[in-house]
Amino acid sequence: MRRVELDFVPGLRVEFVDRDVALRQVSEWAEKGTRFPIVIFGPEGCGKTAFLKQAVEMLRESGYEVFYIHPLDEVFDAKVSFPDVKRAFMDFVEKALAENAVGRVVWAVFDFTRKILSIRRSRVAVVVDDAFQVIGVDKAAAYVKGLLNIIEHPVYDYDRMVVLVATSEGLSREEIGRHSWAEITPIWNMPQGGFKQLYEKLTGPKPPFDDVWRLTGGNPRMLARLYQANWHVDYVLNRIIDERGLSRDFIARWRSWLEKVVDDPDVVSEVEFPGELRHELIRRNLLIYTMYSRRPYLWIDEMPPERDSEMGIGKYAAWHTPLHRDAVKKALGEA
Secondary structure (H helix, E strand, O other), X not given: OOOOEEEEEOOEEEEOOOOHHHHHHHHHHHHHOOOOOEEEEOOOOOOHHHHHHHHHHHHHHOOOEEEEEEHHHOEEEEEOOOHHHHHHHHHHHHHHHHOOOHHHHHHHHHHHHHHHHHHOOOEEEEEEEOOHHHHOHHHHHHHHHXXXXXXXXXXXXXXXXXXXXXXXXXXXXXXXHOOOOOEEEEEOOOOHHHHHHHHHOOOOOOOOHHHHHHHHOOOHHHXXXXXXXXXXXXXXXXXXXXXXXXXXXXXXXXXXXXXXXXXXXXXXXXXXXXXXXXXXXXXOOOEEEOOOOOOXXXXXXXOOOOOEOOOOEOOOEEEOOHHHHHHHHHHHHHO
């Protein structure tokens, strides 16, 4: 299996590392196909995009015709063996981008999948990364239902079908979860061993690995942000505060509850916890709720521990990373 290379930070490309358990799962999907779309959710920056790019490579090596859609980054690819279909797809993408209509490509993948199958019975994979921010969270369920339809009710017969969809948005997960149209499957930040391999690829002076692990909880994007900030933690915390809208009025309104949540994320599961605040913590991609049961078959790759107070992980809820929790702590101290 070829390991893909990824742009980690400007000027530094790294080879995909670790996630061995997840890659075995991809091999199983390739062998059997997926009965439902697999909707993958997890913390922002946990490595979903890197995993999907590696999955695309593995599926192609397994004989699949693969469409890869990442509208936020305006990355679209048709790794297919039909030159006319590939050319038509890329022409469609070029026109959509020129007209600032990226969302059209997200929906057009249904038509191009049918086009492949109209030519020859094939193995087909559709891999979609963070599309719901483009088409709208309110359309997330309808899109997943469309993906299910190409599996359940194809216009043309196929050999096997694999459909993978990734999202970091808690609200889109809720929208999809109201229906039984997908297998909603969590993925977590990188396990410690694999994360250390990534850390060791970084050049120049750097803090001890244990310190970096305690700050990031194994989140590759937070590692990249710290690296680009020359390891200035306070700079990264201030950026998170601004990006997540942790304003003085927000902190003042919810102070008493936020002080409890930074100590124990499971507080959000209590009956008396304000639903509005829970919604905001999810919407701002600070907290994941509800965490799935710690059964290996429910997770992609290695699952997190049931509780880890140092990492901000509870049984029912967890901060995206310790840095997200620490940003809230910092905002509480400054407000």
